Amino acid sequence: MPLDKNDIAKRIAQELQDGFYVNLGIGIPTLVANYIPENLEIEFQSENGVLGMGPFPFFGEEDADLINAGKQTITTLPGASFFDAATSFGMIRGKHIDLTVLGAMEVDHSGAIANWKIPDKLIKGMGGAMDLVASADNIMVAMMHTDQNGNSKLKTKCSLPLTGVQCVNRIVTNLAVIDITKNGFLLKERAPDVDIDQIIQKTEGNLIVPDYVKEIVLN
């Protein structure tokens, strides 16, 4: 059974390590915050200028001066801090963030990612995504394996305008966990009961399939 969006977030959450500072992009990545393993010390950064984000506020407790990069109202946890955008992106550029999770329109063999523009159709802007992917050592993509038309979002070569090159390390989709290697995509894990042939069929480009591919285990 393929993963749903919350399952993808749960699987990504398994990548968290104690003491990680994490930046979560808009969409599926945001859900990762709901599945932090207990006993791990994790802090979430938002690039508009906050470290130590907590859950959304209860109704009536929202504050117009407290938002995340998705413009959602937030709260902060003990140990939080506020700062300007230059400092915020300094944290990102200076590799102080341990894990960045982003959504994507396309990811390719070389680790390039496209997630900010569809020429003549959709121009939302790159926001902080270009800074994040160019800077962080540990970039993970959380996305559906295929687009609405069933086409693979994993590509031999991205067709859309790029957000960054040689940056993605790992992709978690509804079907699989796939690493970027110098020989292309490497299948690491498959969703429970999802057939490897189905993954191969829905993946454009070279997918390296080891002899044994473990099943994704969700808690």
Next chain:
Amino acid sequence: MPLDKNDIAKRIAQELQDGFYVNLGIGIPTLVANYIPENLEIEFQSENGVLGMGPFPFFGEEDADLINAGKQTITTLPGASFFDAATSFGMIRGKHIDLTVLGAMEVDHSGAIANWKIPDKLIKGMGGAMDLVASADNIMVAMMHTDQNGNSKLKTKCSLPLTGVQCVNRIVTNLAVIDITKNGFLLKERAPDVDIDQIIQKTEGNLIVPDYVKEIVLN
């Protein structure tokens, strides 16, 4: 009669304008703070990270966390702020400081200044002086006209390692007020009762002397 050091500071203080942010170097420049014309709003910056410096503290009121760039204990005035050294030099580099007053070992025809090093003899370091002279539009030098051996500190060309080039606008010495022009030194004012011939004789290089040279007036 030539000016003394306090007189030089008094003359420099006449250059202050309402609303000026001022950075004063070590030595004679520091004395300028004692002669601010009444009714002028002036703020003093020190490059170690304070704006709005006040007078030295009374005995017993000094604070080890409150010093100026000369490591002297200071106080602050209402409206003061503290900041890090990158911000402090950002103020300087970003031309937010309206007037910089520095001491000098040598100043030459082209507006070059040397004030940080005598090879094999004295190496104190440039501190903030290179940032100040390279950045500010309005650089004034306060110094004695000649060195301890009676040699002119105004030069055709600086012989000591430079602090900056084409930066000094005006020099106030114990003998005269001299501007830097593209043709060399221009005598603007002479100390009371000091003979123009004496100034010419004690100044190396081309000193342009207008028909009328007014006398420095101190309050």
Next chain:
Amino acid sequence: MITKTIAGISNALEGIQSGMTIMLGGFGLCGIPENLIKAIADSSLRDFTCISANVGVDNFGLGLLFKEKKIKTMIGSYVGENAEFERQMLSDEIEVILTPMGTLAEKCRAAQMGIPAFYTPAGYGTEIAEGKEIRTFNSKNYILEEAYKADFALIKAWKGDYAGNLIFRGTAKNFNSIMSGAAKTTIVEVEELVPAGSLDPNEIHTPGIFVDRIFQGGYYEKKIENLTNRDH
């Protein structure tokens, strides 16, 4: 102490002319100079080049300037929340220059701090890098980016004093502190204006030297763009 106070919004816009380049602090609707934006929207001024991270929503924030067609060129980073802006962009009524948000932030900070140019990795290998110098430091590729040049910066702070010292609140600091002093003239509106000496010099986020004019805004709506609550 150097006083930066002005009487209010009526004097605030002095010197702003059509066609100028204007930086605006804020992120979406958070920490935006509401009163200054409204005053410009109501004025006869037009054809601005605006530098701002986002573009507001249809009827608030920078959106008011798009609605009144005040903006000729928009330099920003994320523009996904404003239908009127999108319409003007797709119909080529406005020129849009998109910049990675961290690069935008650093270009403001560079202008403020007198750094003419710097290298950043953001956008290497993408269309953002086209026509720009690429350079390798420690085996990594970077793009040369230059400081912005702007005529006015419009800033919103929480508290300010007569000397122009500013304190921001929460995530409303965002681009406000780094745009202060990044333009030839910086105009700040605050929710609360206090006498100099009322603020602890240790708690000041932006020293008054980066500010040219300061006034207390008449009214703050402080709209929320994306209200998100959790269940009890």
Next chain:
Amino acid sequence: MITKTIAGISNALEGIQSGMTIMLGGFGLCGIPENLIKAIADSSLRDFTCISANVGVDNFGLGLLFKEKKIKTMIGSYVGENAEFERQMLSDEIEVILTPMGTLAEKCRAAQMGIPAFYTPAGYGTEIAEGKEIRTFNSKNYILEEAYKADFALIKAWKGDYAGNLIFRGTAKNFNSIMSGAAKTTIVEVEELVPAGSLDPNEIHTPGIFVDRIFQGGYYEKKIENLTNRDH
């Protein structure tokens, strides 16, 4: 919350090895990491490259490291207050690299913020510019300067919390805030260490993400280098 506290000075120096490059916050004797400096002076470690604005005085601050001949290369800006340092410099016992102070500050900040290099006007036309790239922006000449690379940063703050958030006091902020996170590992000593949540997130000068280890210093002398009073 991510905890950065360590038991104390005994654990603080873990990983520091002879020959490493170390940044030290402080300006003269103001805001220096007293306890860390003493611990290094008392250790068997040596041959450091030190990056610091000043060099302390003969018997305090960085002076303690010169006295114990711990420093092989000194990267600094103003070195005029330390006779032992001057003796070692003039007799070529140590290598000294002098840098304009604003450039030194910005090179720290660049390392902290992931900017590999930037342009600055300081030192153009002087021996500081020798061998460096010169470039003209808007008819003014600038020098290319690169970010520092350091192994450890030794920092002193006034207050800190368990999450590593720092607050400085007065002019003791100086190079401390911009060296935090500018080295591979940042060690901070504070006068007062408080639980996370005790500090107002709006008043934090340096977020804990820039800090790796934090502890409360055992004792602070806070010597004054140049006591200057006025008459009553």
